Amino acid sequence: MTSPLRKIAMGVFACFAAVNACAQQPAVTVKYTVNPNKSVTFDYVKTDPGTYTVALKLSNLTNAYASETSNLTAGFYSGRLLNLEPTNKDQGIGFSYTYSYIRGKLKPKFNADFIYVLPCKNGSKVKVMESTFLNATYFGNTAPDDWKVYRFGTAQEDTVTAIRKGIVVDIKDVAETNIAEGVQYSSRINELTIEHADGTIATYKHFKKGSFVVKVGQTVYPGTPLGVNAKNNANGMFGVTIMVAYLKSADFEAARAQNVQNSKSMYGFVNPHFYTAEGADVALVSQKEYTAASTPEVVKKEMSKKEQKLAAL
Structure with missing residues (x-):
């Protein structure tokens, strides 16, 4: 397996001035786990109750199928983002990953006349x-x-x-x-x-x-x-x-x-x-x-x- 790469982009919603999440505790942290059946799960932990959109980018992916970039919703304080299953059950999955995040649910449906x-x-x-x-x-x-x-x-x-x-x-x-x-x-x-x-x-x-x-x-x-x-x-x-x-x-x-x-x-x-x-x-x-x-x-x-x-x- 290739070494995972992590890149945390600015994740704090601001109106007139943006705040770099790297300068403080990241609002969202993504980690992966290799399971006994060789599947790989990506989980997140958040520091506040707000919804974030996480852009998870996979590269050098072998023995599994997934989109190169997935926009995923992180709603609770912690949870599952993505699960990768090996196409060949006898071999592990190879990958590298980066992720960015931003406050908010992507393209929410809302009533503009509220x-x-x-x-x-x-x-x-x-x-x-x-x-x-x-x-x-x-x-x-x-x-x-x-x-x-x-x-x-x-x-x-x-x-x-x-x-x-x-x-x-x-x-x-x-x-x-x-x-x-x-x-x-x-x-x-x-x-x-x-x-x-x-x-x-x-x-x-x-x-x-x-x-x-x-x-x-x-x-x-x-x-x-x-x-x-x-x-x-x-x-x-x-x-x-x-x-x-x-x-x-x-x-x-x-x-x-x-x-x-x-x-x-x-x-x-x-x-x-x-x-x-x-x-x-x-x-x-x-x-x-x-x-x-x-x-x-x-x-x-x-x-x-x-x-x-x-x-x-």
Whole structure:
């Protein structure tokens, strides 16, 4: 058997700045086992409850049949990715392998018309601003046609709430949020990532350090408090920036071959509609103010009967 090669690509989902998974504990680790019957199994272990797509590439494969590259889903904390059976049961399987991974389920089926709630307590007012595109490794250098990211501003520091039911899959709470006078923009941000049941992923950015009131692995619902918002420049409003995205490509080879001028995003972006006091299905308009509202029907639409009973809905 040839020596297995391992290559871990960046695997941490980020909005404006990507984080190299090699610089910390890898989010996904893939190992293989040669079984007594000479079959080979590839298994993964993950560090968080979120879904990842793993691109497993086999080379120098002998005595077995498999695709050169397979895009596989890693959903649980650990599990099986692939099994190879020897064509000649009396001989072992020869192979080398590499793998890359990225957060998200590849090409999930989702309802683009799903109605979200605003990220603040009912009755609260927020000023909506569209955020401009800033490139990053897995979001490309060219602004995607479907790019849509909103910042929800408040005059005073306020609680940020979940816009939809989901599982908290990542929290970064390392940046001090006291911005010096005159600073126009700070990249030092605290953020939280929530995965929804349909495979879309919401990233919330700009939290006050130490303000998170949820944990990784926790299920949140529309209106669940997440933390406290922060400023992204010394003279601006308090606020949270939210992006809803989905993984549309796992073509790592094409991504690596792109240059700075033509790089494209591996993610697609959702233009969410919201339930507000101004309307039940609102496409947000930049620079306009909206009032948060909800109904029991909006809150419970993704809840199980048990969850509805516990919430008394």
